[in-house]
Amino acid sequence: MARPKKGQQFEYVVYKGDDIICHGTAEECSEKLGLSLKTIQRLATTAYMNMLRKRKESDNPLIAVKIPVDELEMSE
Template sequence: MSTEYAVYKGEDLIVIGTKEECAEKMRVQPEYIYWLTMPTAKRRLASRKNPDKCTVAIKLGEG
């Protein structure tokens, strides 16, 4: 079973699915979806000028 992710751009939900499904929909690598859930990514995005408009991912759990 794969972990499910929810990807948001600001307040808008972009996609929900496995990292592979999310990556396919967003046309990025699956590793990018995983990286968005890491503490390093959250710190980098928080330091941006408009952090509320950043793309973020949340791990939902095992599917």
């Protein structure tokens, strides 16, 4: 995946297992879920995903997918 452009804006989709539990900016998801902004951002990192793969006991992990706003606007 290409590196984000400076100033690029993102939306996040937060999943618990297969269920979408929240979507919006990192700030909106943080507020809706009662988590810190850094936690929402971390849920979308490759390092976090790799950590989950190493853990065997996590059936329904909380994860986030970061989507550039440009892509959302193009799909409308």
